[in-house]
Structures are given as C-alpha cells and as structure tokens.
Amino acid sequence: MQTLTKFEQYYSTIKQNRWYWLFSIFCRVLLAFAFIAAGMVKILGERFASGLSTLHPMGAYLEALHHTGYYYTFIGIAQVLAAILLLIPRTVTLGALLYLPIIVNIWLLSYAVRFEGSIVTSPLMVFANLYILVWNYDRIRYLLPFRQFSDLGLIRKPKKYSNRFPWLFFTGVFIIMVLTAAFARFGFAVVPRNSLTDCKKQFVHTKNEAAGFEFCDCIHNQGNDLDTCLEAFETATAK
Structure with missing residues (x-):
C-alpha cells in the first residue's frame, strides 16, 4: 500500500497541473476523431481501407470483415459510441474503458500482419487511451483488485491550475513516440508494404x-x- 499511497500523492499533484489536463483533452479529441472517422465508414457500409488489395494480408482481413453484415456495422457503432463518450466530460471514463479493447485489438492485428497503415498509430493510440484511464484513476480505482482503498475520493477541478511545465513527462512522451516509430521501421526484417x-x-x-x-x-x-x-x-x- 505504500507504493499506492505514493502514486496517489503524485496523482493528486498532476491533477492540479494545466499541462497534464490539456494533454488529456488532446488525447481525447484525437482518439475520438480517429474512431468517428473509422466507425462511420463501417456504419455506412463501405469497406475500410478500400484501396488496399484483397491479396494483401490486411486487405484480405478487411474484405472478409466487410462481408460479416451487421457485425461489421456493430463494430462501427461501438467505435463511434466510444468516441462520443470520450468527448463528454461526464462519460469520458466509460468511453476510455470501451475504447481500450477495440484499439488493443487493432494494435495486435496491425503487428500480426505487419500493416503499415496503423503499425505506428495504433500503439500510440493505446498509450493515449491508457493515459486517459490513468488521468481518471480516481473514478476507475474501485474496479481494480485492491483489498482496501484510501480516502482519495473524486478529485475536483481546481480553481486555478499550476502552469509548471512537466518537462520530464513530455520528454517521456516524445521518447515513446520515437521508439514506437523506430520499432515500426526496424522491428521487422520484412514487411509486405501496401503495394x-x-x-x-x-x-x-x-x-x-x-x-x-x-x-x-x-x-x-x-x-x-x-x-x-x-x-x-x-x-x-x-x-
């Protein structure tokens, strides 16, 4: 519990910082935009990444998925719903929880077939989603397998945010982005590419x-x- 106590003390501090808060909004908006765009394609009955050949591993998968009928539409509805929930402050936690299994599935699929179209963006979206979940730790902590909970409660929006720029955090974000891109470029000896x-x-x-x-x-x-x-x-x- 000592480690958890230290984390919650740190968590209480970052919730008072304007830059962490702005980054959470930035992640929410980008994630929502990505799923609204992808989800609407499915709801309208169009094949996602229609320019990709059906002979390509990802193209074959998407073609088969496109022919699953209402299941294909259901995925689109789930994506748009997750996006909308992310944009609404009161439902952001629920949106992030719904978003997570969908984007993890896309991430693993992209790596499995070495698809360049989402081999960089999908893992970064997973990290962004995890950040939103951590940002809302005070709301989801009761879902975690802890034997007892502190009296942290729900942390309210401060009347005035701290403007101290968290250089270490954003340096870490930059490093994660670089490493993700580097792995996508050099992590596989051979990739099928898109053509x-x-x-x-x-x-x-x-x-x-x-x-x-x-x-x-x-x-x-x-x-x-x-x-x-x-x-x-x-x-x-x-x-």
Whole structure:
C-alpha cells in the first residue's frame, strides 16, 4: 500500500497541473476523431481501407470483415459510441474503458500482419487511451483488485491550475513516440508494404533482392498468407 499511497500523492499533484489536463483533452479529441472517422465508414457500409488489395494480408482481413453484415456495422457503432463518450466530460471514463479493447485489438492485428497503415498509430493510440484511464484513476480505482482503498475520493477541478511545465513527462512522451516509430521501421526484417512496388523497394540493391522480390510476388500476386511467404523468404535467404 505504500507504493499506492505514493502514486496517489503524485496523482493528486498532476491533477492540479494545466499541462497534464490539456494533454488529456488532446488525447481525447484525437482518439475520438480517429474512431468517428473509422466507425462511420463501417456504419455506412463501405469497406475500410478500400484501396488496399484483397491479396494483401490486411486487405484480405478487411474484405472478409466487410462481408460479416451487421457485425461489421456493430463494430462501427461501438467505435463511434466510444468516441462520443470520450468527448463528454461526464462519460469520458466509460468511453476510455470501451475504447481500450477495440484499439488493443487493432494494435495486435496491425503487428500480426505487419500493416503499415496503423503499425505506428495504433500503439500510440493505446498509450493515449491508457493515459486517459490513468488521468481518471480516481473514478476507475474501485474496479481494480485492491483489498482496501484510501480516502482519495473524486478529485475536483481546481480553481486555478499550476502552469509548471512537466518537462520530464513530455520528454517521456516524445521518447515513446520515437521508439514506437523506430520499432515500426526496424522491428521487422520484412514487411509486405501496401503495394507490390513499395514492397520491392525495401529489397532493391540488397543481398536478398531476388528472395525479396519472390516474397513480394508471393503476397501481392499470388495472394498467399503472410506466414507462408515469410517461411519461403527465410528458407531462400538461409541458403
């Protein structure tokens, strides 16, 4: 409980700081905008990322998802609902709780199929969502598996915020953004990219050029699954 007490003392401090508060609003607005845009596509019955070939791993997934009927519409409604709840101050905590499993699913899907379209944005959205949940810790703490709770209560909006800029916090935010982008760029030896031309560019003038071109053909022309194409690429480069 000593660690929790220290955290709650720190939490009480940051809730009085204008920059932490502004960052929470910034995260809420961006997350809401992203889900409203993505959700409305589904509600209107259009295929998300319609320009992506159905032979692409993510394109094949989205095409199949598009044909699930009312389930596809339900996902769109859930996204828009989460976004609206995030924008309303009284329901922001509920919105963040609804938002979390959806965006984590998108994050894992993006990594699983190495989709460039959301391989950077989706993990950053997860971090932003977690920040909102932490910002609203005083409201969700009773959902956590603690044996006992302090008398922290609900922290009210202060009459006057502290304007001290939290350099350490925003330095950490910047580092997380850089590391996320770096992992997306260098974390995977091979990615299918979004088109045959872009896929081939990553192998031009490299020792694995021939095997790489075969990998791209395997994905974009033959329409094989990612694991099959990766296995063939690894076998060819191991020789």
